[in-house]
Amino acid sequence: MSLQNQVYPVIWQDDRVLLIDQTRLPSEYALVDIHRCEDMAQAIKTMIVRGAPAIGVAAAYGMYLGAREIETHDRDRFLTQLEDVAKTLRATRPTAVNLFWAIERMLKTARQTLGSVDYLKQALLKAAKAINAEDIQTCQAIGDHGLSALPSAPEKLRLLTHCNAGALATAGYGTALGVVRSTWQADRLERVYADETRPRLQGAKLTAWECVQEGIPVTVITDNMAAHCMQQGMIDAVVVGADRIAANGDTANKIGTYSVALIAKAHNIPFFVAAPLSTIDFEIRDGSQIPIEERDPAEIYQVGETILCPPGIDYYNPAFDVTPADLIAAIVTEHGAFSPSQLHGELYSRKIV
Known part of the structure; x- marks a missing residue:
């Protein structure tokens, strides 16, 4: 059985996030396009995407989408507004700790990345993709250890x-x-x-x-x-x-x-x-x-x-x-x-x- 036969509920494609709408399964397989942080927060809150690790991955992309919407070129102002993005996402699901872990990792990436605001935004997208890929590898290791x-x-x-x-x-x-x-x-x-x-x-x-x-x-x-x-x-x-x-x-x-x-x-x-x-x-x-x-x-x-x-x-x-x-x-x-x-x-x- 190969990974090619498996399901991926959170996918970055063509500059937006695709989510499997889990509220419509099993009767209907449908994808939801997410372009904005606000839409990602709503998707997490309404359980279109659910499960602690998946929520963490979705939140990481949500952080990038929110960062992409910030228009300032001033680094300090950008980081302040990024904290507001984090606050919005943190408020969605209080129990799943992966949500908070992923948000903090994205904030840490922004704080530690030097360069222009545009460069910071690209670093955040790269970090979100890394969290996504790492989680798949992590789950395979968990399966084998289990x-x-x-x-x-x-x-x-x-x-x-x-x-x-x-x-x-x-x-x-x-x-x-x-x-x-x-x-x-x-x-x-x-x-x-x-x-x-x-x-x-x-x-x-x-x-x-x-x-x-x-x-x-x-x-x-x-x-x-x-x-x-x-x-x-x-x-x-x-x-x-x-x-x-x-x-x-x-x-x-x-x-x-x-x-x-x-x-x-x-x-x-x-x-x-x-x-x-x-x-x-x-x-x-x-x-x-x-x-x-x-x-x-x-x-x-x-x-x-x-x-x-x-x-x-x-x-x-x-x-x-x-x-x-x-x-x-x-x-x-x-x-x-x-x-x-x-x-x-x-x-x-x-x-x-």
Whole structure:
């Protein structure tokens, strides 16, 4: 299976960004043209592009698009206005740390690049392209390290994943689904079970769609079937992605991930988190400090045009939950698989901003 057969949700082409509109999958494959920073911010906020690494790549291009709109030739004024661009993008999604990582890397590039404002703008485009390319390489490394970390038996594994942490959630290949891809390529995958992932159904819509594109055997289950499947001996390991990982290994991922981790622990099934080093936020001590985004209650009470709930009731719609580090067998990064207790000592020195 080659990368030529795979999905790339964020593409720089003909002086603009093309995004796969993930809100329209799987029924329609459509591309959205992004020419302005404001449009990129809206695309991130409305989840046209989603998944922490993909958001980071999109934000990097958003920084360049915003820089391109700045008309001054004065360096200091340019850098001040670029901070305003960063502020706009930071306000889109509070939980995904890759967003903030990519923005800071772009700001650092601008601050450290000498030359005219036009030269700075070209340096920012080059940096955004580098972040894009690096993420694809990172995901392939995560997939291969994840394959090595998975149980050695049985020979053919049945993996469960929650939400979508595939090519659509990254620059390509995926994190958790990257592990699935590498396992499939190594002929060690029997089947992947995809939680539907309420309320936005990213597992049913996106993970399943990606698997179909590449012929990976996939079975969609509702979120409340995970415990039954584990009890019936249908799952050998769980692999999920992450939107932010605290220094102690506590991991924020799509709502429902914590439940899956608890069930896996109860059935003695290893639970793996797959994420790039940029997803680890060494500035926060533990998961209690991770901000949790709350989204529109319409995601709960409405699917398409169908209203599911009676009027006059209240809703609570956190987009993420935090899985404690002691439920995680290993965190798989591009540098290898590490226990949560190893993160700070083994990986902190490799942190890149």
